[in-house]
Amino acid sequence: MTDHFDAIVVGAGPSGNAAAYVMAKAGLSVLQIDRGEYPGSKNVQGAILYSDALERIIPDFRDSAPLERHVVEQRFWMLSEKSHTGAQYRSDDFNEEKPNRYTILRAQFDKWFSKQVRAAGAILITETTVKDLVKNDAGKVIGVLTDREGGPIFADVVVLAEGVNGVVGQRAGLRPEIKPNHVALAVKETHFLPEETIRERFNLAGEEDGVVIEVIGSVSSGMVGTGFLYTNKESISIGVGCILSDFAQTRVPPYELLDRFKRHPSVAPLLKGAEMKEYVAHLIPEGGYDAIPTLTGDGWLIVGDAGQFVNAVHREGSNLAMTSGRLAAESLIQLKAEGKPVTNENLKLYRDKLADSFVMKDLKKYRKVPHLLERNRQLLTTYPSALNRAFQSFLRVDGVDKRTKEAEALRDLKKARGGWLRMASDLFKVARAWR
Amino acid sequence: MDEPIIEALEPPKPAPTGLNIVVCIKQVPDSAQIRVHPVTNTIMRQGVPTIINPYDLFALEEALRLRDEYGGQVTVLSMGPPMAEDALRRALGLGADKAVLITDRRFAGSDTLATSFALTAALTTLAEERPIDIVFTGKQTIDGDTAQVGPGIARRMGLNQLTYVSAIDSLDLAAQGIVVRRRSEGGVQVLRSKLPCLITMLEDTNTIRRGTVQDLLRAARADVTVWSAEQAGVEDPMKCGLRGSPTVVKRVFAPSPRAEKAEMVTVEGKTPAQIGDALIDLLFARDPKLEAVVTAAAR
Amino acid sequence: MAETPQAQPAGRAGLRKELPERFRDYKHVWVLVEIERGKVHPVSWELMGEGRKLADKLGCQLAGVVIGPKAETTKTAIRQTYHYGADVCYIVEDEALTDYRNEPYTQVLTDLVNKYKPEILLLGATPLGRDLAGSVATTLQTGLTADATELAIDDDMCLGATRPTFGGTLLCTIYTLNHRPQMATVRPRVMAMPEPDTKRSGRMIWDNLRMKEDDIITKVLEFVSDNTSKEANLAYADIVVAGGMGLKNEANLALVRNLARTLGGDWGCSRPVVQKGWAPAERQIGQTGNTIRPRLYIAAGISGAIQHRVGVEGADLIVAINTDPNAKIFEFAHLGVVADALTVLPALTDAFARRLGARALAS
Ligand SMILES: Cc1cc2nc3c(=O)[nH]c(=O)nc-3n(C[C@H](O)[C@H](O)[C@H](O)COP(=O)(O)OP(=O)(O)OC[C@H]3O[C@@H](n4cnc5c(N)ncnc54)[C@H](O)[C@@H]3O)c2cc1C
Ligand SMILES: Cc1cc2nc3c(=O)[nH]c(=O)nc-3n(C[C@H](O)[C@H](O)[C@H](O)COP(=O)(O)OP(=O)(O)OC[C@H]3O[C@@H](n4cnc5c(N)ncnc54)[C@H](O)[C@@H]3O)c2cc1C
Numbered sequence A: 001m002t003d004h005f006d007a008i009v010v011g012a013g014p015s016g017n018a019a020a021y022v023m024a025k026a027g028l029s030v031l032q033i034d035r036g037e038y039p040g041s042k043n044v045q046g047a048i049l050y051s052d053a054l055e056r057i058i059p060d061f062r063d064s065a066p067l068e069r070h071v072v073e074q075r076f077w078m079l080s081e082k083s084h085t086g087a088q089y090r091s092d093d094f095n096e097e098k099p100n101r102y103t104i105l106r107a108q109f110d111k112w113f114s115k116q117v118r119a120a121g122a123i124l125i126t127e128t129t130v131k132d133l134v135k136n137d138a139g140k141v142i143g144v145l146t147d148r149e150g151g152p153i154f155a156d157v158v159v160l161a162e163g164v165n166g167v168v169g170q171r172a173g174l175r176p177e178i179k180p181n182h183v184a185l186a187v188k189e190t191h192f193l194p195e196e197t198i199r200e201r202f203n204l205a206g207e208e209d210g211v212v213i214e215v216i217g218s219v220s221s222g223m224v225g226t227g228f229l230y231t232n233k234e235s236i237s238i239g240v241g242c243i244l245s246d247f248a249q250t251r252v253p254p255y256e257l258l259d260r261f262k263r264h265p266s267v268a269p270l271l272k273g274a275e276m277k278e279y280v281a282h283l284i285p286e287g288g289y290d291a292i293p294t295l296t297g298d299g300w301l302i303v304g305d306a307g308q309f310v311n312a313v314h315r316e317g318s319n320l321a322m323t324s325g326r327l328a329a330e331s332l333i334q335l336k337a338e339g340k341p342v343t344n345e346n347l348k349l350y351r352d353k354l355a356d357s358f359v360m361k362d363l364k365k366y367r368k369v370p371h372l373l374e375r376n377r378q379l380l381t382t383y384p385s386a387l388n389r390a391f392q393s394f395l396r397v398d399g400v401d402k403r404t405k406e407a408e409a410l411r412d413l414k415k416a417r418g419g420w421l422r423m424a425s426d427l428f429k430v431a432r433a434w435r
Numbered sequence B: 001m002d003e004p005i006i007e008a009l010e011p012p013k014p015a016p017t018g019l020n021i022v023v024c025i026k027q028v029p030d031s032a033q034i035r036v037h038p039v040t041n042t043i044m045r046q047g048v049p050t051i052i053n054p055y056d057l058f059a060l061e062e063a064l065r066l067r068d069e070y071g072g073q074v075t076v077l078s079m080g081p082p083m084a085e086d087a088l089r090r091a092l093g094l095g096a097d098k099a100v101l102i103t104d105r106r107f108a109g110s111d112t113l114a115t116s117f118a119l120t121a122a123l124t125t126l127a128e129e130r131p132i133d134i135v136f137t138g139k140q141t142i143d144g145d146t147a148q149v150g151p152g153i154a155r156r157m158g159l160n161q162l163t164y165v166s167a168i169d170s171l172d173l174a175a176q177g178i179v180v181r182r183r184s185e186g187g188v189q190v191l192r193s194k195l196p197c198l199i200t201m202l203e204d205t206n207t208i209r210r211g212t213v214q215d216l217l218r219a220a221r222a223d224v225t226v227w228s229a230e231q232a233g234v235e236d237p238m239k240c241g242l243r244g245s246p247t248v249v250k251r252v253f254a255p256s257p258r259a260e261k262a263e264m265v266t267v268e269g270k271t272p273a274q275i276g277d278a279l280i281d282l283l284f285a286r287d288p289k290l291e292a293v294v295t296a297a298a299r
Numbered sequence C: 001m002a003e004t005p006q007a008q009p010a011g012r013a014g015l016r017k018e019l020p021e022r023f024r025d026y027k028h029v030w031v032l033v034e035i036e037r038g039k040v041h042p043v044s045w046e047l048m049g050e051g052r053k054l055a056d057k058l059g060c061q062l063a064g065v066v067i068g069p070k071a072e073t074t075k076t077a078i079r080q081t082y083h084y085g086a087d088v089c090y091i092v093e094d095e096a097l098t099d100y101r102n103e104p105y106t107q108v109l110t111d112l113v114n115k116y117k118p119e120i121l122l123l124g125a126t127p128l129g130r131d132l133a134g135s136v137a138t139t140l141q142t143g144l145t146a147d148a149t150e151l152a153i154d155d156d157m158c159l160g161a162t163r164p165t166f167g168g169t170l171l172c173t174i175y176t177l178n179h180r181p182q183m184a185t186v187r188p189r190v191m192a193m194p195e196p197d198t199k200r201s202g203r204m205i206w207d208n209l210r211m212k213e214d215d216i217i218t219k220v221l222e223f224v225s226d227n228t229s230k231e232a233n234l235a236y237a238d239i240v241v242a243g244g245m246g247l248k249n250e251a252n253l254a255l256v257r258n259l260a261r262t263l264g265g266d267w268g269c270s271r272p273v274v275q276k277g278w279a280p281a282e283r284q285i286g287q288t289g290n291t292i293r294p295r296l297y298i299a300a301g302i303s304g305a306i307q308h309r310v311g312v313e314g315a316d317l318i319v320a321i322n323t324d325p326n327a328k329i330f331e332f333a334h335l336g337v338v339a340d341a342l343t344v345l346p347a348l349t350d351a352f353a354r355r356l357g358a359r360a361l362a363s
């Protein structure tokens, strides 16, 4: 007996789960395949969940999803060797009935999401890696081959939700290999602490309030990258990510970078006494709009990280993944309802929906940021340290008059960057990339 | 009035052939990932994934191997929370034919005596459908580590008990005979026994197979039979769970960490030979009698 | 033993009732003297030493239970049982008891318990002890704590058996409050071996097996002895050198064996080394292998996972050689060397050989 499905979804991350859920809910026969022991087992833990994207798929997700804390405070730190200059925003408005952002542990969240997918009627098989796509003579994708015995499995469409590497798509010749300057390598650890300790250290009133810290500056040791620290219920997720090609060039071992970050005097006290349990490394697509591969073809389409749908500036990924998954599903449901085959031409529906959504709009808006940072490393190195020096001098009461201090700080900055003109041009570039 | 003969329309079901095997599996937290709360000394289960007790996989594989050779069916049976269905489904994906979960609030807090009681009830109920030839269990669980549930079941069901089995040498279905190798102190006993029997399988005796795509699809679609205490055939619920457990856990605590840190032998700028000498000096300094022990032993 | 010890221990402890009438006359501490192929397992003597302490605390007698064939080896075992501290010996001799088999042994032991009513019954946590204890406890419907590492009598004169659980991450103390006897199997090598007193002797109580060979279904066809040429086994070696995955391949295990030989000790390994097929299973040290208690333990290229740790913690002196300064093994080793085991092991072997005036034997 051969098995034929309306759709096969490769991957059970946020994008694959969204696609499978929406299709299964609409009555399509869906097979989802993930290589992990269970959905989420291979996925990097500790992340921010943006409610909106999920709410559009599972409106009452808050009732059952494993959410850690909702974010009431966001800090931005510019790090230098021994100090940080920061801004922070906390608002009681974030304690709304339906909070906008949560910290989650991906392993648990993905498991939960996958359970909803199966409850909706999709079939999931795990510990199974999709090796290749099966095409008919006309070149249309008609199924998948896995690393298990038992031959191919067939479907009208294969949804590639396989994450950043996009190996399956690549092997099938549907897309190019991913470039090292289009992905960041992030390393991350989870540090366990008693709930009370976390609340005390981050000055949190509510049991479920949480803090997020985003960090630039010395944390990336001159590479294009950022650091982060999220509070979960009983743990802290901490990590750094830098562009892969930079790691290759500087030969700085990623864990060393993370080690330095953890030892930083601004960070160490937050982690003191914690038990480290997990060290993971994962890629994040950060090539932006210009790195997006071809997204559709006859019998296949791409969603999520596989399509480079990550907004690196705002550190958004899972929401773009879920949204692209949902839009793909809605397109396929419509095609099925209209009795149309899943051809590249008909999949224009999906491409249009994407273009109309915040996914493509945001990626377009920040199109220039990746190039900007890559070519202007000073933005991540010189400015943060100069700023920290300026603050240090400004706050230290040592008999030097304030006017002299201000002048020194400015001189210092100018010297660091090699002239006012250069600084002006930096500012201009940032503004333009942001536009 | 003449009754029409209905039976003639339905051919009688052929008597089942081959072996009827039940494998008891338990879903356990992955002990490698368990943490202890530093203050309350309780287990922090948050984020700790669950797995099939690794020892049970050796039992399952042996059962599947026998089924493939002699025909018949393999049923996996587990007692646990509703979530344990995941473990059973995974076992189906590995090739088991049927899965039964017994789950009931009244089972909570069972010790091994109460666990073997509940599992025996379910096994007896299963045996009504078709007599069981072999019950397999793992050697032990990684959360309880008692190795007692298997012997408990064997005793209650009156099965021949074969523990720590490293291999099944032969099986004669017609004569109901079985020959196994059993690990014992200083060697291996080759035992001849009879079906029905209970076998607890030793670890590292085989390698669990990977199910085929069809196994997985079948497992994903299959129904796991879920029984409450009554449905499992438990007649006296007082013998289940906390109430049916003669043992009482009075205290749970983390092992006290060693206060003293390891003394590190400096290695910088030393040749391996110098490191060796430095290490020996430290050893003999710490335990002056050691030198004599070593000298005597080395003769 | 409870499967989920964190399930409200307080709630369960609250279940304590008065000991039912029928158990009131259960007295004395019993230890099963485990004889396999004529040899007494040393754990039985370790237990006799521990049982002596419990009996003294309870003010009762200590008895050994000797089950075996009518043979000189059984007689010797009986004599030794007194030497190691027993006041009484319960003896059942029968040809059908020559090899250990679950059926007749269970019958013998349950009959003795029902007849002579011990308060505490201890067995070694060996394949024999655990096989037998599970059957006996189920037949008697009493509580059994497996694999205990510590025994104590509490203020209520009850036995508290402490044991590792969750692979050694946690310890728990377990009681059997409303049933008798209180049973436990105890891990070999965790209790100290008592000094035998050859002048001691005591009472003998004989009983019979109520079964004939023909009634016993399971037959022993053969016993295949492990090819461990040495008399002393790993668990009882004074010096143990062990290697882990850090040794990279099977051939490098020779470095471990050489050092062990130079020191007159025995060698072992971590579990993955066995799984790789580089060493036989009886060489494994840890939770699912041997528990060792040597004077000196040298671990080379072993990370020190909790399952390994629980098997070696009883060593007097632990030396770890590992390239990773953050390896877990340094958390419980006494001496640490952050270096390549492949160079340090031969160097150490040479250095010892030089000192001992012996020459390192090449393999
Ligand atoms: C350190 C880090 C921090 C992040 N923080 C955030 C954050 O705070 N907020 C946010 O919104 N986003 C964040 N992201 C990004 C976010 O994680 C991703 O955008 C999101 O997970 C993409 O979902 P996806 O479903 O496309 O891919 P994935 O989550 O990568 O899922 C792909 C799945 O496919 C499976 N798979 C792959 N290949 C195969 C195959 N051949 N056969 C079978 N299965 C296969 C994998 O096992 C995996 O389960 C972060 C990423 C990283 C690395
Ligand atoms: C249910 C269960 C039961 C188990 N029972 C046992 C048991 O009884 N016994 C047991 O040992 N394990 C047991 N384990 C396995 C245990 O969890 C670990 O996986 C195992 O102990 C690791 O073995 P290892 O230290 O040799 O290998 P690894 O964890 O791979 O460690 C190798 C070590 O060698 C170091 N190294 C590498 N190269 C060198 C070099 N050149 N020189 C020096 N050091 C080097 C590395 O830094 C590392 O620390 C069990 C696991 C489970 C789940």
Ligand SMILES: Nc1ncnc2c1ncn2[C@@H]1O[C@H](COP(=O)(O)O)[C@@H](O)[C@H]1O
Pocket: B024, B025, B026, B053, B055, B056, B077, B078, B079, B080, B112, B115, B119, B136, B137, B138, B139, B140, B141, B142, B144, B145, B146, B147, B148, B149, B150, C003
């Ligand atoms: N709750 C359970 N459900 C099914 N099987 C179990 C359960 N608990 C224990 N077992 C079986 O009994 C064996 C020994 O378990 P234990 O006595 O807990 O070490 C395990 O390997 C399982 O095969």
